[in-house]
Amino acid sequence: MHFTTPLLLAVSLLTTSAFSSPTPTKPQHGHAHGHARRQISVGASASISISIPSASSTSASTSSGSSSDWTSTPASGSESTSGFGSSTNATGSGDTYIGNVGSPWGSNIIQVSSSSASSYKYVMELTLPSSTSSDWTVVFWNKYGPDGKMDGFYGYSALSFTLSPGDTKYVAFDEDTQGAFGAAEGSSLPTGSSGIYDCTWGEFDFGSTVNDEWSGFDVSAIQAQKNDATVQGLQLCDVLGGTCSSITADAASVDNAYTEAEEDVGGIGGNISAGAVRIKAVVDYSG
Template identity: 35%
Template sequence: MQLTSLLVLGAALGAMAVPSGHSHLHRSAHEKREPAFYKAWHSKVGKPAAATPTTAAAAAPAATTASAAPAAVSSSSSSAPVPGFCGNANSNTKRASLADIASKGNTGRDGWGSNIKLIANDAVNKCEYTTIFKNVAQDPYKVICTNKIGPTGLIDGFWHTAMDFTLNPGESKTVAFDGDSQGLCTFGAHEVPKTNWGQLAGTYYEFDFASARNNLWSGADCSSLVAASEPGQPIFGCDACDPDDGTCSTILPDGSGTNSFIAGTAELDGLGINKPPGKASFHVKVGYTG
């Protein structure tokens, strides 16, 4: 499930399941893979014509984010409230139309980005779709999560921030996702790097939870296609796993990887984690070195 390439405006809105990355200019020509997935092709493109950067480095306009970045959550517990969509498998009912859901997925029922929430680690079992991020490196890591579809409906989520947080060495934090959410969380040591055009260019953890288009299957993968396409951009290690069956998608700092999207794999299919309908909780190690 890649996200990274949307070469044709609009063509990408058709199949969204697998997280798609980049901008409305990268083509998100998703193709079905495994029992229930689609992928988006990754490729390097120029500056988007209509996307306005709303990265962590600049304050996002009120209309483009769901809320201010949540307060830090400790690696053990927190008083952070559990999102309303947790424990409600039918929480998608307030979204527009079935056609919109199929093409755009869920970008938030209470404003763009409200489908992605930081929660207390001990609340992970209260939510249907979650990811636990752990920093296994020696440096602090910044993590930015966003939807594939940006706040104005374009496939430019990779220029925007739905929520962000910092992981200190050894620290874990948990993110909950509403059903039918497709997007990515990208990370880097200290800060998330960007391309010359302002696109998020850290290593991508791409997610697709309970995809309406894919019969409620979920999936995830690690991708370094954006960073690998930019000269001089570092590649940060990523290890995304499904603890239920042991399937992992891995990228190492030298650019190599297993079951993941690295340089030269943009047109491959069937990579990453595929999970049948039901509860899905993936574990991601950031700063992974093997």
């Protein structure tokens, strides 16, 4: 992703950016873009371009209404893990760090109900404005795919669902999860000839074990711009801390987010110290 120094690339999916280093270990949620391509070009197999959703891509539960208390956080040590699969052991370091991808793969990212969202440690609320004219598809993936390569963004899906205009849904993440999501109008996300999701990305790193459980996030249009694809509007905000990262359609307005011009720039996005996280995502964001 685009986190380069803060979460030790826990989120580094495709590029090389990062949120500023909050600790001596410089945790980074690096770009998912550049790093991934270098990794893929050296050792990925042809199968990478094939979309193989995991069994966990179906939601654990659904929610279509907004919750006024989803920002509440559970007491430390009492966070719910209901619906998650088994955690996988972290391996590697730096750009090749692999955190928890869930067993079965993708079961570290689940949809939860509005009423249960506040019981989880890491939660994202996703809303599609009622002013939007059609349904949008949302797909989440881990930085590392089910084959153990840095190719999770090559058509894989840990979780997918549809947002209709006015919908709000909730997603919970297990400890040490690094990945991203895309959202686009219609029934699927656009992909380029290589199989990579060619859309605006919302990148995240939750509870990075290698970085003392810091978290981070950013919005990136790098992949879409590199392939002359549509840049969708997207905003991510740390509800508890106030930091936001956003891009409007066609990158007309960019705030604390990544465009192709910042591919190698660090410090963009948000850094969050250890503890519960609440991210509010607005799909088809228009400012």
